[in-house]
Amino acid sequence: MDPTALPSFSYKEKVYGISFAGYKVYWYYYNKKIFKDLGLKAPTTYQEFKDVCAKINATGVTPVYEGMQNGWHQVLPLFETGGNYLESDPKIYDKLNSNEVNIKDVKGIKTVLTQLKEFQTLGYFGKDFMSNTVEGGKKAFADGKAAIVLDEFGWEQNLAKDFPATKDNVGVFIQPWGDNKELGINPASNAYFANAKSENKDEAVKFFRYLVKKEVLQKRLDGDPNSLQICWPEIKAKYPQSYTDYIATLKKATVVQVGVKYIDPQWMDVGKDIAAMYSGAMTPDDVMNSISKRRDDQAKLQKDPNWVK
Amino acid sequence: MDRNKTYPWYFASGALLLFFILCFIPSVIGVFYSFTDWNSFSDKVSFVGFDNFKTIFIGDKSYLTFIGNTVYFTVFTTALKTILGLIFALLFTRGIKLANFHRMVIFSPQVLSYLIVGLVFKGMLHPSTGFLNIFLDKIGLDFLSNDWLGSIKYAFPAVMAVDTWKGVGYGMVIFIAGIQGIPESYYEAASLDGAGFMQKTLKITLPLLMPTLIMTTVLNVTYGLRVFDIIYVLTNGGPGYATDVMNTAVFKEFSRGNYAVGTALSTLLAVFTMAISYFILKALNKKEEY
Numbered sequence: 314m315d316p317t318a319l320p321s322f323s324y325k326e327k328v329y330g331i332s333f334a335g336y337k338v339y340w341y342y343y344n345k346k347i348f349k350d351l352g353l354k355a356p357t358t359y360q361e362f363k364d365v366c367a368k369i370n371a372t373g374v375t376p377v378y379e380g381m382q383n384g385w386h387q388v389l390p391l392f393e394t395g396g397n398y399l400e401s402d403p404k405i406y407d408k409l410n411s412n413e414v415n416i417k418d419v420k421g422i423k424t425v426l427t428q429l430k431e432f433q434t435l436g437y438f439g440k441d442f443m444s445n446t447v448e449g450g451k452k453a454f455a456d457g458k459a460a461i462v463l464d465e466f467g468w469e470q471n472l473a474k475d476f477p478a479t480k481d482n483v484g485v486f487i488q489p490w491g492d493n494k495e496l497g498i499n500p501a502s503n504a505y506f507a508n509a510k511s512e513n514k515d516e517a518v519k520f521f522r523y524l525v526k527k528e529v530l531q532k533r534l535d536g537d538p539n540s541l542q543i544c545w546p547e548i549k550a551k552y553p554q555s556y557t558d559y560i561a562t563l564k565k566a567t568v569v570q571v572g573v574k575y576i577d578p579q580w581m582d583v584g585k586d587i588a589a590m591y592s593g594a595m596t597p598d599d600v601m602n603s604i605s606k607r608r609d610d611q612a613k614l615q616k617d618p619n620w621v622k
Numbered sequence: 623m624d625r626n627k628t629y630p631w632y633f634a635s636g637a638l639l640l641f642f643i644l645c646f647i648p649s650v651i652g653v654f655y656s657f658t659d660w661n662s663f664s665d666k667v668s669f670v671g672f673d674n675f676k677t678i679f680i681g682d683k684s685y686l687t688f689i690g691n692t693v694y695f696t697v698f699t700t701a702l703k704t705i706l707g708l709i710f711a712l713l714f715t716r717g718i719k720l721a722n723f724h725r726m727v728i729f730s731p732q733v734l735s736y737l738i739v740g741l742v743f744k745g746m747l748h749p750s751t752g753f754l755n756i757f758l759d760k761i762g763l764d765f766l767s768n769d770w771l772g773s774i775k776y777a778f779p780a781v782m783a784v785d786t787w788k789g790v791g792y793g794m795v796i797f798i799a800g801i802q803g804i805p806e807s808y809y810e811a812a813s814l815d816g817a818g819f820m821q822k823t824l825k826i827t828l829p830l831l832m833p834t835l836i837m838t839t840v841l842n843v844t845y846g847l848r849v850f851d852i853i854y855v856l857t858n859g860g861p862g863y864a865t866d867v868m869n870t871a872v873f874k875e876f877s878r879g880n881y882a883v884g885t886a887l888s889t890l891l892a893v894f895t896m897a898i899s900y901f902i903l904k905a906l907n908k909k910e911e912y
Contacts, residue, residue, distance in 0.1 A: 381772070382744075384858060441749045443772025443861055578878065589862025592774040606682075614880055615663045 314525075317567055318500035318544040331521050333533055334502035335542035335550070339389050339465050342472075345484045347374060347460045355486035359428055362489045366437040369460045375439035377432065378459035380447035381591075384584040389463060391425050391583065392576060394488050396495025396566030398422065406572035412612070412619040416573075417598075417605040425490045426590065426597035433591045443591065455479050463488070466552065467541050485559065496563040499571055500544060575611040582607060649892060656886035662879030674886035684863060685871065685887070692867040692891075695782060696846030702786040703842050704835070707793025712823065714794070715801045725798065729791035736788070740855025743784045747771050771857055774864045781865050785852045789845070793838045800834030801827060840899050847895045 315336065322330030343355065347369065356362040366376035380386050398405050398421040408414040416422065432438060439445070439459065451468075453459040455476035462468070473480040487496055505524075507517035523529060530548045534540060542550035550557065570577040586603045589595040595603070612620035656674055658667045678685040710728050714721045731739065746753040747770040755767040770780040804827065812822050828835075850869035853859060859866035868891050875884030 381861070384860070441769060441772070444748050444769055582874070585858075585860060585862055588860050589864075592861045592864070594774060594862045594864070610880070611878070614659075614661050614878075 315500065315544040315546055317498045317565055318502075320567060321500050321502070321571060322504040322506070330504035330506040331524070332500075332502055332504040333524070333530070333543045333545070335466070335540060335544055337465050337499040337502075338496060339393050339463055339499075340485050340487050340496070341377075341461050341463050342454070342469055343461045343484050343486065344454065344457065345482050347372075347457070348484065355484060356489050357486070357494065358492045359489050363432075363435075363437075366432070366435070366461075370435070370437055374457065375453065375459040376437040376461060377439075378445070378450045378453050378462045379438040379442040380445040380450060381443045381584075381588055382446045383448075384581050384588075386447045386463070386584075387429075387587045387591075388580055388583045390429060390488055390490045391422060391587075392569035392580075393497035393499070394421075394425060394490050394493040394495075395497055395569040395572060396564065397491045397493035398569070399566050400495065406567075406569075409573045410619070412617075415605055416608055417601040421491050422604075423597055423601055426587075426600055428490055429587065430590055430597060443588070451475060467539065470541070470552075485556065487563065494564070495566045496560060497568045498565050499568045502544075574617075575608040576604075578611060579604065579607045652885045653889050655882060656889045658882050660882040660885065662881065670882070674883050675890075677883060678886060678890065684866075687863065688866050688868050688871045689890075691778070691865065692847060692849070692869075695778070695785075695849055695867060696843055698782050699785050699789070699846050699849075700839060700842040702782070703790050703793050704838055706786065706790045707838065708797050708831075708835075710790065710794040711797030711801055712827070715798055725795070728794055731788045732791045734788070736851035737855055739784065739788050740852055744771065744856060747780060772861055774861055777857055777861055778865050781853055781856050784856060785849070788852070789842070793842065796834055796838050797831065800831045804830045836903060840902055843898055843902060844895050847891060847898070 314332070318332055318336060319328055322328065322332060348354070348365075351368050351372070353365050353368060354361075356365050369376040395406075398419060401421055402408070405414065405419065409416055409419070433442075445453075447464075450459065450462040450464065451472050454462050454472065455478070469483045469485075472483065487493065505521065507514050507521070511517065524533075525545070527547060530543060530545050534543050534548055534551065541552045542548075570580065583600070583604055586595055586600040590597060590600050609620065655667075657669060657671060659670045659673075660667045710724075714725050714728075718724065745751075747755075749755055749767065749769040749772065752770075754770065755764075758764055758766050768776050770776050808826050808830075809822055812826060817825070848869060849867055850873065853865055853867055853870055854873070857865045859870045868887055872884045872887045872891075875881070875887065
């Protein structure tokens with residue numbers, strides 16, 4: 314199994330379950346024609362991202378499509394770029410979980426928030442982004458009204474099904490917020506577990522061993538039209554060779570919401586904080602404090618020994 | 623009143639029993655839970671005194687904002703629904719043509735679910751593809767276009783407008799029933815004395831409509847304080863926290879597993895609603911003699 318998937322069903326480095334779903338990745342899809350016409354290259358740093366968006370914005374096209382109505386999409390840049398925070402401190406996830414470090418002191422997160430606010434101020438999300446939905450991104454991209462969309466693996470293939478004219482016109486690049494250079498992997502998905510006290514635990518283990526046979530894994534991937542990959546590297550993914558080649562150049566890291574406790578349960582609240590930040594009711598510091606407070610509240614509610622002595 | 627023809631008390635006992643078991647007792651139990659640390663992460667429930675209420679009033683300023691938003695929403699929508707409902711009722715009881723048709727049109731939003739209304743208006747109020755802004759643009763009033771649900775300035779007024787549109791018909795039908803109960807002879811006598819429409823409305827209609835006004839005001843206030851559906855569907859309390867009210871906060875606390883704080887908020891809301899209803903009934907209760 315892909316080692317990045319293991320933490321989702323492991324405890325104190327012992328693996329307790331088995332999973333098959335491919336990891337989730339959120340990255341940017343861009344309109345190749347718009348980029349080619351403007352002489353642009355896929356950005357790899359925040360400054361390059363800003364410059365690319367400035368040139369696209371000048372043509373009247375929305376540089377980056379954002380759908381705030383769903384409430385969760387705007388949080389992705391903050392926590393999907395966890396690899397960037399780990400680059401600065403490889404033990405940051407552990408330190409946050411042991412309450413050795415307060416999340417509001419993680420400078421990288423504040424940097425991303427500040428950059429998001431800058432993008433909003435410069436109008437790079439367009440003027441209607443507060444009322445847009447994530448689902449509207451496909452049409453906006455296909456109509457040429459938005460040049461870049463943040464979405465997950467499989468979006469390009471679904472886009473081509475709904476808008477065949479977009480086929481071969483889509484490129485990808487990882488989120489460059491905070492000069493991030495790592496691919497954020499979310500391995501969390503459904504997993505199989507067996508009850509250790511069950512009478513049939515041996516049969517359960519036999520069943521698991523059957524499920525991980527190469528031919529069975531291949532059948533699992535072939536049989537699901539919506540899945541591009543499974544978390545077993547020996548089974549070749551269905552995504553294009555261009556993805557494979559690009560991913561091979563990237564370091565991978567687990568996203569914050571999987572590696573750090575008390576983040577995922579407050580995802581929608583962070584979304585509201587970011588919306589408040591965009592509307593001017595909160596500052597990036599306010600958002601950081603809000604995230605930290607909710608983490609503390611959740612930890613105390615669950616009587617986490619790292620919070621409640 | 624012919625007391626021989628009134629129903630005996632035990633005819634209502636079934637409904638009262640159900641209300642007592644399913645509504646009253648859980649509410650009282652809820653009050654006790656609001657003094658505990660009840661949550662989804664532990665089976666153990668411990669008494670914590672007023673900690674949850676301290677969190678609401680002192681610990682986190684956002685709760686006070688939610689309470690403020692709830693009161694603001696209640697006052698404005700109650701006033702709008704009452705005034706507009708009364709105006710429509712007066713209009714549609716004055717021999718206007720197709721009165722029944724007009725009443726049906728104004729009342730019909732009341733029969734739609736909040737989910738349907740919310741989804742429809744979300745589309746209609748979209749800044750670039752919504753019907754409202756496109757219409758304003760077509761008639762040369764594009765300077766009035768706004769991001770109705772995405773702007774911190776207009777989101778709450780927009781939500782209140784949608785809620786008023788949906789609820790005004792309910793008050794209207796109650797007022798129509800009240801107006802139709804006023805004897806016509808009073809208006810005839812007033813006409814003979816030379817009274818105009820406004821005088822008749824102020825001196826006859828409104829005083830005799832007082833019991834109806836009390837009832838609709840109490841209904842609108844209790845609805846406003848308990849509002850959730852229309853806000854959840856239209857904005858989910860956004861943008862940011864601009865349209866969050868007490869019940870969206872209760873929903874959030876329960877979603878987080880913090881049942882005790884959610885229950886404390888609900889308890890506050892229940893006490894506040896009962897107190898406001900009592901004072902409104904006392905303040906507006908004037909008996910008019912025929």
